[in-house]
Amino acid sequence: MPDEVEIQSAPPNADISQLADHLFRHESAKLVSVLTRIFGIERLDFAEDVVQETLAKALRTWPYYGVPANPAAWLTQAAKNLALDLIRREKLFRDKEAQIITSIENWSSDSEMTAQFDNELKDGRLRLMFACCHPDIPVESQTALALKTLCGFSPAEIAKAFLTTEAAVAKRLTRAKQRIKELKIPFEIPAGEDLAPRLDAVLQTLYLLFNEGYKASSGESLIRQDLCDEAIRLVALIAGHPATSTPRAHALGALMLLNAARLPARVDDDGNILRLQEQDRSKWRQDLIARGIMHLGRSAGGEDLSEYHLQAGIAACHCTAPDYDSTDWRRILALYDQLLEIDPSPVVALNRAVALANVEGTRAAREFLGTLQGRAALDSYHLYFAVLGEFELQLQNFESAGKHFSRAMELTELESERAFLNRRLQLCRPSPSQAAA
Amino acid sequence: MDAPRYKSGHIIFFRGNDWDKNLSPEELQRVTGQFMAWFERLSREGKAIGGAPLENEGKIVSGSRGRSVSDGPFAESKEAIGGYFMLDVESMEEAVEIARECPILEYGAKVEVRPVAPQCVQMRKAQQFATAVA
Numbered sequence: 001m002p003d004e005v006e007i008q009s010a011p012p013n014a015d016i017s018q019l020a021d022h023l024f025r026h027e028s029a030k031l032v033s034v035l036t037r038i039f040g041i042e043r044l045d046f047a048e049d050v051v052q053e054t055l056a057k058a059l060r061t062w063p064y065y066g067v068p069a070n071p072a073a074w075l076t077q078a079a080k081n082l083a084l085d086l087i088r089r090e091k092l093f094r095d096k097e098a099q100i101i102t103s104i105e106n107w108s109s110d111s112e113m114t115a116q117f118d119n120e121l122k123d124g125r126l127r128l129m130f131a132c133c134h135p136d137i138p139v140e141s142q143t144a145l146a147l148k149t150l151c152g153f154s155p156a157e158i159a160k161a162f163l164t165t166e167a168a169v170a171k172r173l174t175r176a177k178q179r180i181k182e183l184k185i186p187f188e189i190p191a192g193e194d195l196a197p198r199l200d201a202v203l204q205t206l207y208l209l210f211n212e213g214y215k216a217s218s219g220e221s222l223i224r225q226d227l228c229d230e231a232i233r234l235v236a237l238i239a240g241h242p243a244t245s246t247p248r249a250h251a252l253g254a255l256m257l258l259n260a261a262r263l264p265a266r267v268d269d270d271g272n273i274l275r276l277q278e279q280d281r282s283k284w285r286q287d288l289i290a291r292g293i294m295h296l297g298r299s300a301g302g303e304d305l306s307e308y309h310l311q312a313g314i315a316a317c318h319c320t321a322p323d324y325d326s327t328d329w330r331r332i333l334a335l336y337d338q339l340l341e342i343d344p345s346p347v348v349a350l351n352r353a354v355a356l357a358n359v360e361g362t363r364a365a366r367e368f369l370g371t372l373q374g375r376a377a378l379d380s381y382h383l384y385f386a387v388l389g390e391f392e393l394q395l396q397n398f399e400s401a402g403k404h405f406s407r408a409m410e411l412t413e414l415e416s417e418r419a420f421l422n423r424r425l426q427l428c429r430p431s432p433s434q435a436a437a
Numbered sequence: 438m439d440a441p442r443y444k445s446g447h448i449i450f451f452r453g454n455d456w457d458k459n460l461s462p463e464e465l466q467r468v469t470g471q472f473m474a475w476f477e478r479l480s481r482e483g484k485a486i487g488g489a490p491l492e493n494e495g496k497i498v499s500g501s502r503g504r505s506v507s508d509g510p511f512a513e514s515k516e517a518i519g520g521y522f523m524l525d526v527e528s529m530e531e532a533v534e535i536a537r538e539c540p541i542l543e544y545g546a547k548v549e550v551r552p553v554a555p556q557c558v559q560m561r562k563a564q565q566f567a568t569a570v571a
Contacts, residue, residue, distance in 0.1 A: 019469065019470055023466060024463065024466035025462040027462075055462055055465045059468055060519060062473060063469065064490050064520065153461060154459065154461030154463075155459075157461050
C-alpha cells in the first residue's frame with residue numbers, strides 16, 4: 001500500500017434508506033424556484049443548470065462521506081456556492097451582479113427554516129407556476145415546462161408520461177422558454193382582475209397533469225403515480241396560499257384527492273384491472289379521502305360551481321359509499337346532468353350513461369348512448385366500446401357485446417387494459433362444453 | 438496448515454464526468470443511493486479500504502522545476518477521473534468483479550481497474566538481476 005497517499009476512510013454509515021423518497025426531485029423544484037426568483041424568470045435555464053450541478057455534486061460526494069445530517073440544507077448551501085462561483089466567473093449579470101450576489105448571500109440555508117423563508121419559498125413556487133402556465137404558452141408546452149421546473153422531471157421522464165419522444169419534449173420546453181422571454185412573461189402572482197383567468201390556466205394545466213397520471217391508457221405506471229402525486233402537491237400549494245385559495249382551487253384539490261384515493265384498489269396483485277364493484281374498498285386511502293372531503297367543504301365557499309366541483313362531488317359519492325350496492329347513483333346521475341350543462345362533451349355523456357344504467361337500467365342507458373350528439377368523436381375511444389360491450393353483455397346480446405369488446409381491444413395499447421377486455425370478451429363466447437355440443 | 442494469504446492492492450478509478458448530465462433528480466437520487474450502498478457494503482466486507490471523490494478542477498504543474506502552473510478546468514470528458522476506491526482483494530479477477538457492480542456503468546461511466554504495483558518496477562528488476570548474478 002503506498003503510504004504517501006492519504007486515504008479517506010470509509011463512511012461509518014451510508015444507507016440507501018437515509019434518503020427520503022423523492023428528496024432530490026422535491027428539493028430541485030424548490031431550488032429552481034428560489035434561484036429563478038433571484039436571477040429572473042428569463043434566466044430559468046441558468047437556475048436549472050445550477051440545480052442540476054448541485055445534485056450531481058451530492059451524487060459525487062455523499063457516497064464517500066455519507067449523507068449529511070440535513071440533506072436539504074446541504075443542497076441549498078451547495079446551490080448557493082455554485083451559483084456564486086458561476087456568477088463571479090462568468091459575469092452573467094453585468095450591472096446586476098452585486099445585487100444578485102447579495103440576494104444569494106442573504107438566502108437562508110439554515111436547517112431551521114424560518115417562517116418568513118417558508119413563505120418566500122411558497123411564493124416563489126407559485127410565481128413560477130403562474131409563469132409556466134401562462135395562457136400565451138401552448139398548452140402542451142405548459143405541461144412539459146411545469147413538470148420540468150416545478151416537479152423536477154427530466155425530458156425522458158416527461159416523454160414516458162406523455163407517450164412521446166424526448167426530442168418532442170425538448171422542443172416543447174424550448175418553445176415554452178422562448179415564449180417566456182419573447183412575451184416578457186412576469187414572475188409574479190397576478191392580482192385583481194388578472195387573477196381569475198390566470199389561475200384558471202394554472203388549474204387547467206394541473207388538471208391535465210393529474211389526468212395524464214390517472215387515466216390508465218398511457219405511460220408507465222410508476223411515472224403515472226408520480227404525476228398524480230405531483231399534481232396534488234402543486235394544487236395543495238395553491239389551495240393553501242392566501243392569494244390563490246379560491247373555491248375552484250379547493251374543488252380541483254378535492255377532485256384529485258378523491259380519485260387518487262381509489263388508485264391502489266384499481267388493480268389486483270397480478271396487475272389485473274378491477275371494476276368498481278370488484279375493488280377491495282379497504283385499500284382505498286382514507287387519509288386522501290379525508291383531505292379530499294376537507295377541500296370539498298372549502299370549495300363550497302362561494303357562488304362558483306365549476307366542473308371541478310361536480311367531478312369532485314361524483315368522486316366523493318364513490319369514496320363515501322361503504323360498498324358498491326350502496327352507491328348513491330341518483331346523486332351521481334344528477335351531478336353528471338349538471339356537468340353536461342357545463343361541458344357537453346361525449347366523454348362526459350359516456351360517463352353519464354354508466355350512471356344512468358345504474359339508476360334506470362341498462363336499456364335506458366343504451367338508448368341514451370344511441371341518441372348521443374357528437375357520437376362520432378367516440379369512434380376511436382376504447383372506453384366507449386367497452387361500455388357498449390358491458391351494456392350488451394348485461395342484456396345478454398353476447399354476439400354484439402363480443403364485437404364491442406373486440407373493437408375496444410383494438411383501440412388500446414395498454415397491456416393491462418387489453419387483458420381486462422379480453423376477460424370480458426371470454427364471457428361473450430359460448431363455453432367449450434356448449435361449443436362441443 | 439493454511440498457506441499465508443497475500444492480498445493485493447487495487448485501485449478502481451471512476452472515469453467520466455459527463456454521464457450524469459441528463460439524469461433527472463429522481464435518477465440522480467437513485468444512483469446516489471446505489472453508489473452509497475455499494476461502497477458501504479464493500480467497506481463492511483473489508484474489500485474497500487478507502488476512496489475519495491475528486492473535484493473536476495485543479496492545477497496542472499509542468500516544466501522544469503514546475504515553471505508552469507496552469508488551471509486545469511478539465512472540460513466534460515469521458516476520461517476524467519471522478520473518484521476512486523482502494524480495494525483490498527485477492528486478485529485482479531476479484532477487483533474486476535467488483536468494478537462490474539459499479540452502478541454508474543449503465544449511464545456510460547467507465548471503471549478502470551489498476552493493481553497497485555507491489556514495489557517499484559525498476560527496483561524489482563534490479564533485485565531480480567542482483568539475485569540472478571549472485
